[in-house]
Amino acid sequence: MLRKPHFLILIFVAVLVLVLLALPEHTRSRIRMGFASLFLPLFGLASSVQSAGDRATASLIPRSTMAARIRSLEEENQRLRLMVAEADAASRESDRLRQMLGFSARSPWKLKPARVIGRDPANWWRGVHLDVGTRHGVTTNLPVLTPEGLVGRVAEVGPWLSRVVLVGDPNCPVSVALADSGNTGIVRGTSGGDIEGALVDLSFLSRNAVLNPGQRVFTSGQGGIYPAGIAVGQVVDSRVVGDGVFLEARVRLAVNMGSLDLVWVKLP
Amino acid sequence: MNWVHPTALLLTTFLVVFLQGWLSGFRGFMAAQPDFVPGLVVYSALSSSLPTTAATALLGGLGMDALSAGPFGLSVLPLMSLGVVLHLRRDLLLRDSTWAQAALGGASAVAVMVISLLLLFVLWPLLWDKTMAPEYFPEGRQGLVSLPEVGPGVIWQVTVVALGGAIGTPILFRWFGWVVAACQYPVVPQPTIRQDREIKRGRS
Numbered sequence: 001m002l003r004k005p006h007f008l009i010l011i012f013v014a015v016l017v018l019v020l021l022a023l024p025e026h027t028r029s030r031i032r033m034g035f036a037s038l039f040l041p042l043f044g045l046a047s048s049v050q051s052a053g054d055r056a057t058a059s060l061i062p063r064s065t066m067a068a069r070i071r072s073l074e075e076e077n078q079r080l081r082l083m084v085a086e087a088d089a090a091s092r093e094s095d096r097l098r099q100m101l102g103f104s105a106r107s108p109w110k111l112k113p114a115r116v117i118g119r120d121p122a123n124w125w126r127g128v129h130l131d132v133g134t135r136h137g138v139t140t141n142l143p144v145l146t147p148e149g150l151v152g153r154v155a156e157v158g159p160w161l162s163r164v165v166l167v168g169d170p171n172c173p174v175s176v177a178l179a180d181s182g183n184t185g186i187v188r189g190t191s192g193g194d195i196e197g198a199l200v201d202l203s204f205l206s207r208n209a210v211l212n213p214g215q216r217v218f219t220s221g222q223g224g225i226y227p228a229g230i231a232v233g234q235v236v237d238s239r240v241v242g243d244g245v246f247l248e249a250r251v252r253l254a255v256n257m258g259s260l261d262l263v264w265v266k267l268p
Numbered sequence: 269m270n271w272v273h274p275t276a277l278l279l280t281t282f283l284v285v286f287l288q289g290w291l292s293g294f295r296g297f298m299a300a301q302p303d304f305v306p307g308l309v310v311y312s313a314l315s316s317s318l319p320t321t322a323a324t325a326l327l328g329g330l331g332m333d334a335l336s337a338g339p340f341g342l343s344v345l346p347l348m349s350l351g352v353v354l355h356l357r358r359d360l361l362l363r364d365s366t367w368a369q370a371a372l373g374g375a376s377a378v379a380v381m382v383i384s385l386l387l388l389f390v391l392w393p394l395l396w397d398k399t400m401a402p403e404y405f406p407e408g409r410q411g412l413v414s415l416p417e418v419g420p421g422v423i424w425q426v427t428v429v430a431l432g433g434a435i436g437t438p439i440l441f442r443w444f445g446w447v448v449a450a451c452q453y454p455v456v457p458q459p460t461i462r463q464d465r466e467i468k469r470g471r472s
Contacts, residue, residue, distance in 0.1 A: 006318045013322055013348055020341030021394065028340050035334035042286045118335060121288040123301050123425045124385070124416030125337035129289070155337065165337060170417055189417050197299075258296040 033158030036129070040160055043117040043131070109227075110267040112136060114144075116260045117161070126169040126190070126197060127152075128260060133160045141225050143266045149231035149254030150174065150219060151263050162265075166257050167232065168200045175223030176202065176232050179216040183209035187217070187232060187251060198253055199236060205247040211238040217251050227266070272451040274320045276444065281308050281324050285331035300425040302432020305332060306376040307440050309347050313354035314363040315444070321351040338388065346383035350376055366438045373437020374430040381429050389415060 020028065095105055112132060120127035132138050134157055144151040144164050152166040165172045173188040185205040190197050202217065215235040221228025231254045238249040284304050295301045305328035312324040329344030336343075354361070354372070362368040392415060 009319055009322050010348070010352065013326055013344065016326075017341045017344045017348075021339055021391065032334050032340040035330055035340075038282075039286050039289065039331075039335065042283075043290065046290050118289040119292045119295065120336050121285070121301055121303070121332055122336040122338055123381070123429070124418075124422075127337050129335065163337070169337070170415065171337065190419075258292070 029156045030158075033156055033161070033163070036163070037158055037160060039118070043129075043161075047115065047117060047131075111264040112138065112267050114138075114162075114263055114265050116263060125171075126166040126257065127155070128164050128166065130154075130162045130164055130263065130265070131160070132265060133158045133162050135159050137267055138162050138265055139268070142268070143226045143230070144263050145230055145266065146255055146260070146263050148256075149233070150226065151255055151257070151260065153225055154265065164263075167253060167255075168197050168257065173223070174226060174232060175220045176217050177220035177228070178205075178209065178211070178235070179218060181210040181215075184220045184222065185209075185249075197257060199250050200233070200253060202235070202249040202251045203241070203246065205238075205249065207240070207245060207247055209247050211235055211247060211249055213237060273316055273444075273448060274323070276447045276451070277308065277312055277316065277320060277324055278327055280440075280443070281305065281328045282331065284308060285328060285335065288332070289335040298428050299421075300428035302429055302436065303332075303377050303381065304432065304436045304440070305329075305343075305347065306350060306380040307373045307433055307437035309351045310354060310369075310372050310376050310437055311440050311444060313351045314358050314361060318352070318355050321355055322348060325351045338384075339391070342387055342391070343380075343384055345387060346380045349383070350380060363441075366441075369438040369441050370434040373440075374434030376437075377429045377433025378426055381426065385416070385418070 020031070023031070098105060114130040114132040114136075116128045117131045118129040130138075130144070138154060138157050140154050140157055142154045144153060150167055152164045152169070152172050154162050155165040155171070156163040167174055167187065168190045170189040173186050175184065176187050177184045183206055185202045187200050187202050189201055190199065205211070213235055217232045217235060219226040219228055219230040219232060233251040233253040236250040236252050238247055240246070241248045288301065288304065308328060309321065309325050312321040325347035326344055329347045330341065332343045333340045354376075361372065
């Protein structure tokens with residue numbers, strides 16, 4: 001049987017939970033990030049141990065393999081430099097043409113590198129934690145990306161860490177456009193039956209949209225958070241929904257969300 | 269040393285929550301994440317007092333919610349309910365049997381997962397802040413704006429969670445058995461007949 005002090009403990013816990021659930025979203029978010037910060041020393045320790053392990057593994061790699069790797073990276077570096085020079089020239093030309101047409105000049109992206117230090121432990125949400133926060137200039141709703149494409153957006157931010165909601169989570173809708181045709185739609189949630197979470201649903205496409213497997217999908221820039229032109233994925237297949245009013249497609253994400261390590265936060 | 273047991277329990281809870289957030293290899297391999305916090309609550313309910321069980325459920329639930337996108341505090345309720353029910357029925361449970369520990373761990377992990385999901389759906393109108401979710405600007409929505417999508421993949425997730433709980437809970441029982449044995453004075457078995465109190469017969 002429960003004794004009186006036990007009843008008081010249970011009532012205290014129940015009231016505490018109800019108060020937490022009834023708090024406004026921003027207050028709840030601040031308390032959550034404060035509580036999550038308690039885990040920061042452990043995340044830091046784990047990262048240090050992982051780095052030490054990586055260094056120890058690197059020291060075991062033969063010298064010839066490392067030399068071959070360096071040569072390969074140097075070649076890639078030269079190729080990328082040439083591409084950057086070409087892109088710079090195209091950018092200057094674009095700026096000149098924009099100026100002639102009276103369009104405002106496009107500002108270059110400011111990117112902040114960040115490490116993924118943890119993942120959402122719940123099975124039905126898709127999110128990661130980054131080792132950057134307000135102290136590093138990060139605020140909510142900033143896009144997070146990798147060279148392969150869009151990762152998600154910053155959902156909550158604390159002084160030293162932030163939580164990112166990944167593309168494929170139902171709480172991370174992305175306004176996208178199809179390459180070639182320019183038809184727009186919204187990527188929202190993981191496609192039903194896909195356990196790995198690599199496939200997402202692209203909905204609200206016009207019935208007349210041209211859809212081909214392998215067609216690339218980019219951010220449209222119309223949603224207010226993500227700039228246009230970031231790769232989201234490729235069309236896998238499509239079907240007609242809503243009594244023939246809309247088309248829906250499955251899209252394979254460009255970024256492997258299961259192996260995220262270094263990502264970039266696009267600062268305002 | 270009464271403080272050893274609750275302290276070890278709370279520290280282990282903190283560590284388990286951290287490991288579930290940090291280790292992503294298992295999820296990458298199995299496409300689902302096992303939950304060991306219900307196993308800790310099972311151990312606590314069967315082996316310690318109700319305040320310690322409440323503290324374990326509170327720390328475990330808030331820790332999981334702090335690292336998750338779910339509503340902060342929601343996971344405490346199923347963990348706490350599990351702890352109270354098991355604590356009140358602990359005289360009827362075979363806490364020393366490995367099979368009983370595994371069955372309790374698996375069932376508890378699934379029960380906590382299902383109750384959390386049900387609570388999320390039931391409390392959704394209270395949790396959804398409509399002022400922060402304008403329909404016309406989908407990307408700009410803040411906080412929780414959509415419920416999790418429950419599809420066929422949930423069956424696989426429930427299976428992994430059940431197996432994780434069934435395997436993890438007996439390990440937790442062994443771990444705490446070892447910690448308690450290492451931190452407390454060994455119990456000296458008392459003979460039923462004390463030599464110093466024995467009546468010596470005959471002439472001395």
